[in-house]
Amino acid sequence: MVIKMDVTEIVDKIDSELIIRLTKKLVSMDSQNPPGKCNHLAKYLEEECKKLGFETKIYPLDDNRHNIIVSFGDGERDIVLSGHLDTVPVGDLSNWKYPPLEATEENGRLYGRGTVDMLGGVATLIGVMELLHRMNIKFNHKIVFAGTADEEVGMHGAFHLQEKGIMADADCLIITEATALRIGIAEKGPYWMRLHVKGKSAHGSMPEVGINAIEGACVGINHLKEIIPETEHELLGRTTVNIGIIKGGEKINIVPDECYVDCDFRLIPGVNHKEFDLKVKKLMTHLSEEYPCKYSHEILHTIPALNTKSDIPIIQNLLKWSNKIANHPLEPIGLAYATDAAALIPPRDIPFAIIGGGSPSMLHQDNEYVEIAELIDAAKIIAGAIIDTFGKEK
Numbered sequence: 001m002v003i004k005m006d007v008t009e010i011v012d013k014i015d016s017e018l019i020i021r022l023t024k025k026l027v028s029m030d031s032q033n034p035p036g037k038c039n040h041l042a043k044y045l046e047e048e049c050k051k052l053g054f055e056t057k058i059y060p061l062d063d064n065r066h067n068i069i070v071s072f073g074d075g076e077r078d079i080v081l082s083g084h085l086d087t088v089p090v091g092d093l094s095n096w097k098y099p100p101l102e103a104t105e106e107n108g109r110l111y112g113r114g115t116v117d118m119l120g121g122v123a124t125l126i127g128v129m130e131l132l133h134r135m136n137i138k139f140n141h142k143i144v145f146a147g148t149a150d151e152e153v154g155m156h157g158a159f160h161l162q163e164k165g166i167m168a169d170a171d172c173l174i175i176t177e178a179t180a181l182r183i184g185i186a187e188k189g190p191y192w193m194r195l196h197v198k199g200k201s202a203h204g205s206m207p208e209v210g211i212n213a214i215e216g217a218c219v220g221i222n223h224l225k226e227i228i229p230e231t232e233h234e235l236l237g238r239t240t241v242n243i244g245i246i247k248g249g250e251k252i253n254i255v256p257d258e259c260y261v262d263c264d265f266r267l268i269p270g271v272n273h274k275e276f277d278l279k280v281k282k283l284m285t286h287l288s289e290e291y292p293c294k295y296s297h298e299i300l301h302t303i304p305a306l307n308t309k310s311d312i313p314i315i316q317n318l319l320k321w322s323n324k325i326a327n328h329p330l331e332p333i334g335l336a337y338a339t340d341a342a343a344l345i346p347p348r349d350i351p352f353a354i355i356g357g358g359s360p361s362m363l364h365q366d367n368e369y370v371e372i373a374e375l376i377d378a379a380k381i382i383a384g385a386i387i388d389t390f391g392k393e394k
């Protein structure tokens with residue numbers, strides 16, 4: 001690859017002001033989910049991106065929730081950059097040091113809901129595109145930004161775009177969720193399941209006449225960890241389970257006849273969903289043999305776990321730039337949380353990376369903030385890696 005200017009000189013020309021301005025504006029627009037209204041953010045990005053010379057197209061999920069696609073270039077294949085437009089709710093305002101929907105700047109930080117997760121990331125990606133476009137870097141690819149609606153509640157926007165064929169020509173996907181500028185190449189897949197336990201009610205003074213569904217649920221909980229597969233992922237460790245909800249019982253003096261337990265399994269890549277379903281079914285049979293309740297289960301929600309090889313050019317270049325700009329080791333990381341990648345990628349196996357400014361520990365917290373320098377550095381890392389991997393001779 002021969003580009004007249006050194007790539008480091010190019011990425012240093014990133015428009016920091018643009019990234020900061022977009023982040024502030026997007027945070028101020030309020031896209032808390034629920035209700036996840038974000039059509040006004042999509043509209044705003046459409047106006048801004050048209051001014052930058054990009055093509056735009058809105059993909060509505062409904063009247064209030066809109067996805068947006070922004071692109072430039074005329075290659076047959078695509079490099080897809082993505083970020084979600086909704087945020088989690090701000091919660092109790094009295095816990096916030098600054099108004100969460102104002103993006104207050106203090107000591108090099110921006111405070112506000114979505115500064116990290118991930119309106120700052122959306123602004124970062126527009127900053128990357130603006131740089132590649134302004135510097136007239138030539139690619140065989142079209143550069144595409146996918147702004148998604150409704151990530152925080154079910155990833156419906158990303159699934160919608162996937163169905164519309166947005167990923168059909170993608171050669172890679174980069175998502176700017178918070179990684180503190182590390183390069184994430186694997187993520188766990190949520191497998192949410194409800195364990196239903198049915199017993200028999202009786203007067204609380206005669207428990208021997210009934211079958212206690214809460215006690216039955218306890219027996220079930222004790223066995224849940226046994227179905228966690230032995231396999232370990234080099235970046236993610238083992239599959240985990242969290243018991244998030246348990247509900248049962250009406251009154252202290254009644255033997256409860258019903259109880260349910262909501263279990264949040266996080267499967268690692270390589271754990272086959274069908275095989276895991278079978279393990280869960282077998283467990284139901286086993287429990288019914290061990291305790292006289294009726295056990296059944298219901299799958300509430302599943303998203304696949306994902307994994308990309310680290311020895312491919314885009315990942316190697318992202319690692320190189322993360323090392324160069326943020327001094328991070330040349331080692332990728334795995335993410336415990338799921339991203340829109342899980343909706344956008346399957347059934348194809350598209351190389352992907354998660355890399356963004358802000359600490360993962362900030363996700364969904366009060367007083368969410370991002371170091372402005374990290375947003376800018378994220379843009380430099382991504383732009384540098386894209387130029388090194390896909391840029392072509394003029």
Ligand SMILES: [Zn+2]
Nearest residue numbers: 084117118177
């Ligand atoms: Zn997010």
